[in-house]
Amino acid sequence: MTLGQILAIPVALLVVYICIRIGSIRRQFRDLPKPPHHAFLGHFPILLRELRTVPRDIFLPLVVDLVRRKFDLPVVFFLDLYPLFNPIVFISDPGLARKVTQEDRSLRYPGVFETLYPAIPTRWFRTVADRAWTKWHPVVGVSFTAAHFIRMVPQMAEDLQAMLDQLNDWSDRDQIFYMERVATDAILAMTGRAYFGTELDCFAPKSQWTSAFRAATTPVVAARNPLRKPFVLPSWKRHARTFHAMIREKVQHAFDKDEDHGAGVPSLLESSFAVYRKNGFPEFPRVSEEVLSTEYLEELTSTGAAFLIGATSGASVISYAFLLLHQHPDILDDLRREHGQVCGLNRQSILLALQSRPRLLNDLKLTHAVLKETLRLFPMGPVLRKCPSETIEYEGRTYDIRNHIVAISHNSLHRRPDLFPDPDAFNPYRFLPGAVIPIPADAWRPFEKGNGYCVGQELAMIKMKVMLLLTLTEFDFQPKYARKAARGPDIYGGYAYTTGSGIGPTPAGGLPMRVDKRAK
Structure with a gap:
């Protein structure tokens, strides 16, 4: 027997083992609800065929939703993408989504947000892994309420x-x-104002904050490719350290300038400092009234990075809101009418109204509905969970989900015609108080619920309202994509x-637009 024949034996055995293993995995899907399934290749062929019909950089969960539509799949179905992923069960039922997130208190699937490291420090991931983190956290656990955020509105509006x-x-x-870029800078400015209580000058020429932010976050896309990540990581870490150092310096400066001990300009740090100076936190004991402990400073720094980066996902939402309003001028007219009735017809009257009565934002019912409808049509994608339960039940059938990725598919859930009539239409009136057809409980969940819910959702809605209010009074926007x-x-x-070409889902090409001043 030759050396080549001897070496071929273990290779052949390995191939046989792999084939047996793959066949065993594929057979587990035999009686499950699913798209057409290949006996050896699983669901790769069906997804690849669908991918050939859409732009190559499209957000992949949308491809799954196209498959769901094409084969009229039920609200619970399975995807077999072994060996790249564990089995995935997609859920688009409000009751099951509630059970997974709120009753079972399942955690987000490991590694989902870790792709943002080093832009977001590992300390933050350890923080949010604690099921009770929102109660003890020195920022989220202190005055993290809509009433507190409303107090920040006058300064946010002034910054814009x-x-x-x-x-x-x-x-x-x-x-x-590019609307997505402008919206990102606006969200960054308002988030910085809310967190630090000072202006970040995000629209200044050669802004240090926007430059540092983009340097720390742009590599996210390239680093998703495991072949490119080793080459990207060294410079990415360097830019992330620079961004974190700026945040750390800003936190220290805010503490040193907090001369009124919590009675100055409202901000998240101001509220946290007031508690720290008085008694400290159980996890972060006070050194003295005038000195930040190292651990407390690092927690505030990692939180600041996470908030600034996470909040900019709202840029895609606000971008799509401008697009949808351009496509529906009748709704835009109604929205402007509401703005005029509540806050005034020009920039100065709006700024004065927000300065004197920031709670007027709560009276913008249609504006709130427009944002909710935009989030329904363009959510941030499915939420992946690791469910502690070994089974789920639906319509009398029990499904084994051990070692499965549980994906709550917002794209599918939000476009179910039995939950949202005419689901592909932009109809914000469905979210107005007293709507003829009420929204079913747990059907609208772009910020998710239970463990891993978006703690900043109230602040996100406030920032987006402020931006719509200030811009639509003065300007008209229209998309300007190239013909090709x-x-x-x-x-x-x-x-x-x-597309998936940003920190999160984002409009293709950054949504190029042209702006025109409205006739007065």
Whole structure:
């Protein structure tokens, strides 16, 4: 027997083992609800066929939703993508979603957010892994309420005047800009104001904060490719350290300047400092009234990084809101009418109204509904969970989900016609108080619930309301994609189809737009 024949024996045995193993995995899906299934390749062929019909950078959960629609799959179905992933069960039923997130208190699937490291420090991931973290956290556990956020609105609105001036300049020059980038800078500015209590100058020429933010977050996309990550990681870590150092310095400066001991400009840090100076926190004992402990400072730094980066996911939502309002001028007219009735018809009257009565934002019912409808149509994607239960039950059938990834599919859930009539249409009136057809409990859940819910959802809605209120009074926006630009399915945005080419889902090409000043 030759050496080649001897070496071929273990290779052949390995191939046989792999084939047997794959066959065993595939057979587990035999009687489960699923799309057409290949006996050896699982669901790779069906997904690849669907991928060939859409732009190559489309957000992958949308491809799964297209498969769901094509084969009329039930609200519980399975995908077999072994060996790349564990078995995945997709859920688009409000009751099951509630059970997984709120009754079973399942945690997010390991590794989902770790892809944002080093932009977000590992300390933050350890923090949110604690089921009770929102109770003891020195920021989230202190005055993290809508009533507190409303107090920050006047300063947020004032900070956005630089954005309005920039839009005015682009209008004069007939310049195309990228709405997703502008919205990111606006969200970053308002989040910085809410957290630090000071302005970040995000719209200043060569802004240090926007430059540092983009340097710390842009590598996220390249690093998702395991072959590219080793080459990206060294410079990424360097940029992340710079970003974190800026946050740390800002936190220390806010503490040193907090001369009124919690009675100054409202901010998340101001509230936290007030508790720290008085008694400290159980997890972060006070050194003295005038000195930040090292652990407390590092916790506030990692929290600041997570908040600034996580909050900018709202940029995609606000971008899609502008797109949808352009496509539905009748709804835009109603929205502007509401803004005029509640806050006034020009920038100065709006700023004065928000300065004197920031709670007026709560009276913008249609604005709130527009944002909720935008989040229904363009959610941030499925939430992946690791469920502690070994089974789930639906319509009298029990499914084994041990070692499964449980995906709560917002794209599917939010477009079920039995829950949201005419589900692909933009109809914010369905979310108004007293709507004829009420929204079923737990059917709208873009911020999720239970462990891993978005703690900043109230603040996110406030920031998006402020941006819509200030911009729509003065400007009209229209998308300006090139004729040869790739186009996705119209129900997912058409030219502005959702891609996975950002920190989170984002409009294709950053949503290029042209802005025009409204006639006075």
